Amino acid sequence: MSPSSQSFRVAIVGGGLCGLTCAIPLIKAGVDVQVYEGAHKFAEIGAGVCLGQNAINILTKLGIYNDVYNNTLKPEPEDDMGPSSAPHQPVPPRGLDNMNGWFKYVAGEGDNEELCDYAAKDNVAQGVHRAVFLETLIAHVDPARTHFHKRCTHLTEGPSGTTIHFADGTSAEADVVLGADGIKSAVRRFVAGTAGAPVDPHLKHSGSVAYRALVPAAVAAAAGCAVDYGARPLCVVGKDKHFIIFTVRGGTMINIAAFVTDPARATPATWVAPPAAGGEDVAPAVVLKAYEEWGPEMTRLLSCVTAAKKWDINVVHPPLAPSAWTRGAVAILGDAAHGMQPHLGAGAGQGLEDAYLLGRLLAHAQTSRANVSDVLKVYAAVRQPRAHRVWEGSRRAGDIYEFRAGETIDVAELRRLSGYVWDHAVDADVEAAEAMLVREGVFAA
Ligand SMILES: Cc1cc2nc3c(=O)[nH]c(=O)nc-3n(C[C@H](O)[C@H](O)[C@H](O)COP(=O)(O)OP(=O)(O)OC[C@H]3O[C@@H](n4cnc5c(N)ncnc54)[C@H](O)[C@@H]3O)c2cc1C
Structure with missing residues (x-):
């Protein structure tokens, strides 16, 4: 210009x-x-x-x-998401992560059966x-x-x-x-x-909340997580809840956005004004509880969360x-x-x-x-x-x-x-x- x-x-x-x-x-x-x-x-x-x-x-x-x-x-x-990386490993490198092939969709319950695979040929997105x-x-x-x-x-x-x-x-x-x-x-x-x-x-709560957390990949591996989260982004799905999982910082940190929706408030006609506050810290146990019926791999991953925030998903x-x-x-x-x-x-x-x-x-x-x-x-x-x-x-x-x-x-x-x-x-x-x-x-x- x-x-x-x-x-x-x-x-x-x-x-x-x-x-x-x-x-x-x-x-x-x-x-x-x-x-x-x-x-x-x-x-x-x-x-x-x-x-x-x-x-x-x-x-x-x-x-x-x-x-x-x-x-x-x-x-x-400085990381505003709390100390989740600090006690476990040296300061990790940062990184832009290719969202290789975009998401695989797996079931949250049981052994995370693969339901389908987006399988994009090109690099369609990056996590940062x-x-x-x-x-x-x-x-x-x-x-x-x-x-x-x-x-x-x-x-x-x-x-x-x-x-x-x-x-x-x-x-x-x-x-x-x-x-x-x-x-x-x-x-x-x-x-x-x-x-x-x-x-x-024009400001409405969409009936969903998101719990957001970062888990060092090394911590997840040490806890016995079997999935290589850096290989592919995952969308872990279930009735009225899902996780989005992809890595950031060059594969060293696993980014989790875990959503839970109130089925009675899932359509625009049922949306109401949001509560005034938003983005508060929640105890990791709250996140674990929200997914208690999910399978062992997801439970292990969530057990590694040491700091999480809860976000109301508000929309215009x-x-x-x-x-x-x-x-x-x-x-x-x-x-x-x-x-x-x-x-x-x-x-x-x-x-x-x-x-x-x-x-x-x-x-x-x-x-x-x-x-x-x-x-x-x-x-x-x-x-x-x-x-x-x-x-x-x-x-x-x-x-x-x-x-x-x-x-x-x-x-x-x-x-x-x-x-x-x-x-x-x-x-x-x-x-x-x-x-x-x-x-x-x-x-x-
Ligand atoms: C759980 C979750 C996951 C998401 N994941 C993705 C994703 O993967 N990819 C994607 O593209 N988007 C994603 N989004 C959406 C994305 O975060 C937002 O669309 C984006 O951050 C909006 O940017 P913004 O600058 O418009 O608003 P904001 O990021 O909200 O910035 C607004 C700024 O204005 C300031 N501000 C607020 N009110 C005032 C005021 N009255 N006076 C002066 N300053 C003020 C705030 O302090 C802030 O700095 C996600 C959102 C959520 C909740």
Whole structure:
């Protein structure tokens, strides 16, 4: 991207994976960007995140992918998931792990009978430690542009721009505000016009919780686990519960996301507002208990967990129409716009697609303060339908894994759902948006 002559000021609310990814191309293009993060530092929990081919392509285009890869070779960062690695072995190397062939689906009960095998020929995705990924993004953002302890409470519009109000009583003004403030987004309430409602009507608990833990591979082996968890990612399935298991840090850490769904609250019609808290520590015994009827291998693996967190799986529902993704020169991205169930490993990747398109459009030579609200509308028109289809696919995948969609795992359907996520030319989104802007007379032909 060439240096931009953009005269507008951009504020990004939220410095998570999507907010920082959005900041990077804008900074490179010379746009005046400030990032306001609610926490006292940028932080990600010490768990894995799967990056599909679509996300990897974006990181490559943004010039970040090699840095993520190289960062895997550096010493271990502080781990927010507790001491699970510390007492057992020396500091493990980090690493990007190929999701070789994608998942094998095995039964949770008994001896983990193989039910089916996705068996992708290509390397369709990679697992990465979240903290490593975030750390790489941070290195690309000038610290002078980042502001901590800035928890946005609400926005107001004025003649000279949009004012972001923070919980510490301060405020900041910008010409363009991008809300990347996650599933409980304050910016979403502004753009969707729900700021006055006592609870956010678009924030729902999906009826599922996830227990997340990391187990050193050496510890699992010493405990008698027979499965080579580094060989293939596993989806261990049962009625209304499943595990996702893949390795991070070069095969040395086993990442476990263990889901349990309340069958009475498994459909959108039954979803309600989530409890206020989320992401609390739970005793390893709680996780073991949740899977007590599962077979000996899974029990052995869970016995190795020394620290775990429980996450409510919250989603954005009912979905926001494209018109509710933006209001004037304010737009939302990432989980703020389309928080989804994590069952296709696609939520962050969808946010990266938002960030990439926003970066390209806001840095475009024809984007100006005068037309930026039209540009943001086109961003939403291009991104919302695809993000919503991935949202639906993610829900469907959870129903398949947990036998609410039928009595067998329909691998052909899973291939269609995942294929839609991965096989996506992000530059086609840019071209579609530019063509729309020309058609609508916002950009010159
Ligand atoms: C169990 C589980 C497993 C998952 N696995 C995968 C996976 O394998 N692959 C994948 O692609 N996705 C996965 N996801 C989804 C993925 O984690 C999210 O889609 C992604 O992290 C969203 O990024 P974000 O930047 O939009 O939001 P967040 O990561 O939530 O970041 C939001 C940031 O904004 C800050 N913030 C919040 N409120 C405010 C405020 N009011 N003011 C200022 N700052 C604020 C927060 O502190 C945070 O830094 C998973 C999710 C879960 C729950």
